[in-house]
Amino acid sequence: MIKVGINGYGTIGKRVADAVAMQKDMKLVGVTAHSYSFNTEVAKQKRYRIFTVSSEAENELKANSLKPDGNFQNLLDEVDIIVDAAPRKVGKENIGKFYKPNKIKAIVQGGEKHETAGISFVAQCNYDEAVNKDFVRVVSCNTTGLCRTLDAVNKKYGITSVHATMIRRGADPWDIYHGPINAIVPVLEMPSHHGPDVQSVLHNVEIFTTALSVPSTLMHLHTLTVDIKKKAGVNDVIELFKNSTRIRLIRNAEHLRSTAEIMEFARDMGRLRGDMPEICVWQEAIGITSNAHNKLLYMQAVHQESDVIPENIDCIRAMMGFNDGQKSIQMTNKAFGIK
Ligand code: NAD
Numbered sequence: 660m661i662k663v664g665i666n667g668y669g670t671i672g673k674r675v676a677d678a679v680a681m682q683k684d685m686k687l688v689g690v691t692a693h694s695y696s697f698n699t700e701v702a703k704q705k706r707y708r709i710f711t712v713s714s715e716a717e718n719e720l721k722a723n724s725l726k727p728d729g730n731f732q733n734l735l736d737e738v739d740i741i742v743d744a745a746p747r748k749v750g751k752e753n754i755g756k757f758y759k760p761n762k763i764k765a766i767v768q769g770g771e772k773h774e775t776a777g778i779s780f781v782a783q784c785n786y787d788e789a790v791n792k793d794f795v796r797v798v799s800c801n802t803t804g805l806c807r808t809l810d811a812v813n814k815k816y817g818i819t820s821v822h823a824t825m826i827r828r829g830a831d832p833w834d835i836y837h838g839p840i841n842a843i844v845p846v847l848e849m850p851s852h853h854g855p856d857v858q859s860v861l862h863n864v865e866i867f868t869t870a871l872s873v874p875s876t877l878m879h880l881h882t883l884t885v886d887i888k889k890k891a892g893v894n895d896v897i898e899l900f901k902n903s904t905r906i907r908l909i910r911n912a913e914h915l916r917s918t919a920e921i922m923e924f925a926r927d928m929g930r931l932r933g934d935m936p937e938i939c940v941w942q943e944a945i946g947i948t949s950n951a952h953n954k955l956l957y958m959q960a961v962h963q964e965s966d967v968i969p970e971n972i973d974c975i976r977a978m979m980g981f982n983d984g985q986k987s988i989q990m991t992n993k994a995f996g997i998k
Contacts (some may be wrong), residue, residue: 661979664738665690666712666731666753667745668698670831671768674968675742676707677931681994682972684981688737689728693745695719710734729758740764741976742971751775753793764792764978766971769799779859781806782973782991783904786984789977797970801825801879802856804938805868806962809885810861811903812896812955815909817888818864819953824882825853825870831964832876839874846870878918878935879961890952893945900940904988905969905997907937909960915939916962925962930996934965937997971993 660894661684668690676701679687692699693716702709705738708728711717718725729985735741741763743750747770754775758765766776780786789795798806805823812818829844830837846869853866895954900906909915915924926933939960948954969991976987992998 660686662686662688662737662739664688664710664734664741664927666734666741666743667749667966668692668702669744669746669932670833670964671971672742672744673698673702673966674932674934674965675744675971676702676892677705678744678968678972678991678994680705680707681976682990684990685809685972685975686900688862688968691731691734691736692716692720692727695723695725699725708734711900719879735761735763738763740766740975742766742975744768747771750829758794763932765794766978767794767796769797769802771796773856773859779856780970780977781810781860782970782977782984783807784810784860786973786977786987787982789974790982791980792978795966795974797974798856799853800961800963800966801853801870801881802860803966803970804879804881804959805857805866805883806860807903807905807938808855808883808900808940808957809864809866810916810958811899811906812885812887813864813951815895815899816888816891816955819886819888821864821866821886822865822884823853823868825851825868826880826882827870827872828875828877828879828963829872830876834876839872843874844872846872875918877922877962879963880918880942880960881961883955883957883959885957886953887953887955891947891955892952893947896947896955896957897942900945904992905937905966907939908942909939910912915941921960922962928996932965934968935962936965936969936995938966969997 679988750767851870
């Protein structure tokens with residue numbers, strides 16, 4: 660059993676904790692608390708052990724009648740690997756301060772820079788790069804979404820170049836601090852950071868990205884234009900996405916025409932928290948230019964809160980020395996109910 664601890668029990672951390680608890684080859688040792696909140700109350704209800712990251716956090720929990728199971732060092736003493744899902748920059752700091760001195764492996768999230776770990780990870784693209792490594796970064800939700808579909812296209816047709824635009828949700832559904840509420844906000848940086856980030860996983864893909872944020876909390880939406888080396892037809896691309904793992908083809912006929920309907924679909928399927936970890940590609944929005952058949956266009960929706968969760972699970976296995984990437988992906992998919 661791989662002994663796993665979670666630092667940063669928020670949007671990503673609580674989902675990774677539940678996912679670890681579902682795996683037959685992993686044991687969730689515990690999660691950390693940085694402060695008292697409904698998240699810590701739910702962790703307690705789920706009987707997860709709670710370790711405080713500071714004396715302030717310990718006092719806050721005790722003041723709310725919640726007895727912690729120890730402090731961060733106590734958690735580190737029991738685990739093989741930490742998934743650090745604290746806000747950006749904390750993971751980087753913790754590698755130097757805690758994980759290296761305690762000789763513990765750690766995964767950091769997409770808020771950290773590639774250089775923090777030196778390896779950036781999306782299971783179906785570069786599982787092998789993470790095998791037996793001490794520190795790996797699971798890339799952001801947007802980068803994961805781009806890498807999953809582009810890797811499939813690249814393997815089948817070869818990619819000459821990509822232009823992609825990310826229409827990003829303004830905040831997560833629970834988040835009262837971010838926006839916009841009534842504006843469309845372009846990222847005034849060319850390219851947006853997503854292009855170089857994709858190259859940290861798909862090293863040889865030429866990609867240029869732009870991004871903007873909109874007043875929605877549900878999902879991101881990407882539009883992609885991909886110049887491909889081999890000729891393609893729309894039906895071949897549909898088959899390609901249908902047969903690629905962690906990509907879900909969705910159709911107009913199902914009335915899945917928007918991010919709102921996709922989220923409702925995920926809730927109706929009984930997914931935990933109504934999550935949709937697969938990247939959803941609209942079948943009717945796949946197009947190929949008719950002249951040379953070498954320009955592919957498509958649109959996809961990315962559930963920012965959940966697409967990176969299966970990646971964290973596969974990354975744990977890879978770093979702990981399990982070297983069969985396909986098998987790991989299968990095991991994780993089974994636990995998540997992903998076909
Ligand atoms: P979050 O704010 O939802 O959760 C962070 C949690 O960490 C909170 O519970 C907070 O109390 C706790 N925390 C704060 N400071 C801490 C500290 N010093 N030590 C330990 N815990 C601390 O954040 P999130 O959205 O889960 O993001 C975490 C990481 O995941 C970031 O790198 C982010 O970029 C990345 N990520 C986020 C999303 C998303 O859409 N939310 C998607 C993919 C990746």
